[in-house]
Amino acid sequence: MKRLSLAAAVSGLILGASAFSTQAVADQKFITIGTGGQTGVYFVVGQSVCRMVNRNSDEHGVRCNAPSTGGSVANVNGMKSGELDMGVVQSDVHYRAFNGVGNFEEDGAWGEMRSLFTMHGEPLTVVARANAGITEFADLKGKRVNIGNPGSGQRNTMDVVMNALGWTVNDFALASQLDAAEQAAALSDNNIDAMIYVVGHPNGSIQEATTTIDARLVPVTGPEIDQLVETYSYYTHSIIPGGLYRGNDEDVPTFGVAATFVSHAGVDEDTVYHTVKAVFDNFDRFKRLHPAFANLTEESMISDGLTAPLHPGAKRYYVERGWIQE
Numbered sequence: 372m373k374r375l376s377l378a379a380a381v382s383g384l385i386l387g388a389s390a391f392s393t394q395a396v397a398d399q400k401f402i403t404i405g406t407g408g409q410t411g412v413y414f415v416v417g418q419s420v421c422r423m424v425n426r427n428s429d430e431h432g433v434r435c436n437a438p439s440t441g442g443s444v445a446n447v448n449g450m451k452s453g454e455l456d457m458g459v460v461q462s463d464v465h466y467r468a469f470n471g472v473g474n475f476e477e478d479g480a481w482g483e484m485r486s487l488f489t490m491h492g493e494p495l496t497v498v499a500r501a502n503a504g505i506t507e508f509a510d511l512k513g514k515r516v517n518i519g520n521p522g523s524g525q526r527n528t529m530d531v532v533m534n535a536l537g538w539t540v541n542d543f544a545l546a547s548q549l550d551a552a553e554q555a556a557a558l559s560d561n562n563i564d565a566m567i568y569v570v571g572h573p574n575g576s577i578q579e580a581t582t583t584i585d586a587r588l589v590p591v592t593g594p595e596i597d598q599l600v601e602t603y604s605y606y607t608h609s610i611i612p613g614g615l616y617r618g619n620d621e622d623v624p625t626f627g628v629a630a631t632f633v634s635h636a637g638v639d640e641d642t643v644y645h646t647v648k649a650v651f652d653n654f655d656r657f658k659r660l661h662p663a664f665a666n667l668t669e670e671s672m673i674s675d676g677l678t679a680p681l682h683p684g685a686k687r688y689y690v691e692r693g694w695i696q697e
């Protein structure tokens with residue numbers, strides 16, 4: 372009798388425990404962050420945010436993963452379709468997607484986008500084989516150029532630049548559409564003369580290209596570029612510092628955008644709150660996760676380049692920290 376009641380008590384305990392863990396699982400929220408190619412910086416942004424979030428999953432119940440994707444445009448489309456909750460998106464793509472203008476006119480405005488914060492700067496970066504006879508952007512005409520996969524931010528920005536110059540894909544001997552992570556090998560294998568990447572520095576892809584072969588960063592300047600910077604507030608003149616990559620000791624002038632971190636409006640307030648909290652409560656640790664994050668400041672991260680309104684969960688945290696007014 373005694374034994375029986377003990378067994379009953381034990382089974383009661385087990386039942387209770389499993390009911391409890393079912394409850395805990397039900398409360399867990401899984402978020403998926405869209406990034407970019409594995410040798411770029413977006414992938415590290417997503418992985419780093421998840422690392423910070425997942426440190427305290429037991430407390431807040433949010434679990435995060437950040438798979439590799441085709442880049443900015445793929446991330447916008449993934450959030451629209453509900454496959455992704457959050458994503459890293461170039462500030463120019465962000466603006467055009469939110470407002471439904473330029474190369475997003477056909478898609479229409481996506482008013483459901485919400486801003487969390489801005490990350491690092493991303494200069495339009497052209498890398499050419501040293502012996503390809505490419506010393507300025509105009510030299511790309513007639514060459515084999517990887518203009519990027521259609522889901523990428525660089526492809527979207529390249530379309531704008533080509534448009535400004537009056538170029539089409541027919542102006543290149545070859546306009547390939549390789550993914551970001553495939554470009555460095557294509558350049559090294561002499562399948563293309565130049566690759567184009569809108570990306571933070573330093574990054575693995577350009578390190579790969581410049582260490583495998585002699586390759587040079589090419590300036591992106593001229594009246595059409597000045598005009599783009601003048602017309603669109605999300606474009607700025609920028610410099611890729613010399614000395615980051617083998618054989619490239621001089622500063623290289625170009626223009627660029629910023630990487631922004633955004634979500635779908637439908638992601639609940641607590642989840643976004645815990646995501647931004649995880650980043651900014653551990654900010655020094657976070658910044659050490661990639662050299663492109665070294666110069667980030669809280670102040671510019673919550674103000675620069677954010678077209679879409681702040682998500683209420685992000686706003687709650689920034690108000691709590693006294694960074695913005697209610």
Ligand code: GLU
Pocket residue numbers: 406407408411412413414441442443444460461493522523524525551569570571
């Ligand atoms: N800016 C690129 C894009 O939007 C991605 C850069 C990166 O992966 O760091 O596709």
